[in-house]
Amino acid sequence: MLAEERIANVEAALAKFIEHSERMIAAIHEDIAEIRASNARTDRQLLEMQQQAERDRQQAERDRKDFNKRLAEISDSMGTLIEDMVAPCGFNLANAIFRTEEAHTCTIRVRRKHPQRQGEWMELDLLAVGPTKLLVVEVKRRPDPEKVAAFRHKLARLPEFFPELADKTVCPAFASVYFEPSLIAFLNREKIYGIAMGDEVMEVVNLGQF
Numbered sequence: 001m002l003a004e005e006r007i008a009n010v011e012a013a014l015a016k017f018i019e020h021s022e023r024m025i026a027a028i029h030e031d032i033a034e035i036r037a038s039n040a041r042t043d044r045q046l047l048e049m050q051q052q053a054e055r056d057r058q059q060a061e062r063d064r065k066d067f068n069k070r071l072a073e074i075s076d077s078m079g080t081l082i083e084d085m086v087a088p089c090g091f092n093l094a095n096a097i098f099r100t101e102e103a104h105t106c107t108i109r110v111r112r113k114h115p116q117r118q119g120e121w122m123e124l125d126l127l128a129v130g131p132t133k134l135l136v137v138e139v140k141r142r143p144d145p146e147k148v149a150a151f152r153h154k155l156a157r158l159p160e161f162f163p164e165l166a167d168k169t170v171c172p173a174f175a176s177v178y179f180e181p182s183l184i185a186f187l188n189r190e191k192i193y194g195i196a197m198g199d200e201v202m203e204v205v206n207l208g209q210f
Contacts, residue, residue: 094128
């Protein structure tokens with residue numbers, strides 16, 4: 001009888017253990033399912049974040065290109081604006097620089113094809129012609145020494161494109177809205193006139209300084 005009671009107790013304990021184990025296993029399975037679901041949600045969130053980051057990158061690239069395009073348009077319009085500011089003063093500027101004679105022709109945005117080399121062109125922002133002198137104006141929104149050097153190179157080739165003006169004395173000038181004092185000093189050393197906005201109209205800022 002005692003043995004049977006012990007066996008019954010063991011069986012009862014084993015049944016409880018099995019029941020408890022089954023509950024533990026079920027809970028573990030639920031935890032695993034929740035972890036998997038959580039991982040799946042995390043993966044979806046990461047994917048959405050990556051997709052959003054890619055969309056943001058593409059939008060930023062479009063914005064950058066649009067900004068650069070607008071900046072180029074503004075830059076071009078600024079250059080054209082300065083040309084338009086210089087144009088009405090062309091004869092007065094030329095006469096002030098020539099001093100001993102008056103200009104008889106003044107033209108803006110001159111474009112001339114090379115007489116021999118196909119595909120080569122020269123563009124001059126303003127050209128004023130006198131009996132013996134020639135004013136050539138280069139308009140730059142932000143002039144600097146490198147642009148001055150490029151202008152010098154252009155002037156050296158002027159007779160190739162304008163042989164009818166080869167016998168005239170060239171008076172080179174840079175035009176912009178404003179010149180830093182250091183750049184005016186540089187223009188003086190290069191013997192190039194600077195034309196900038198005065199109180200009312202465009203004027204030569206270094207007249208008689210070299």
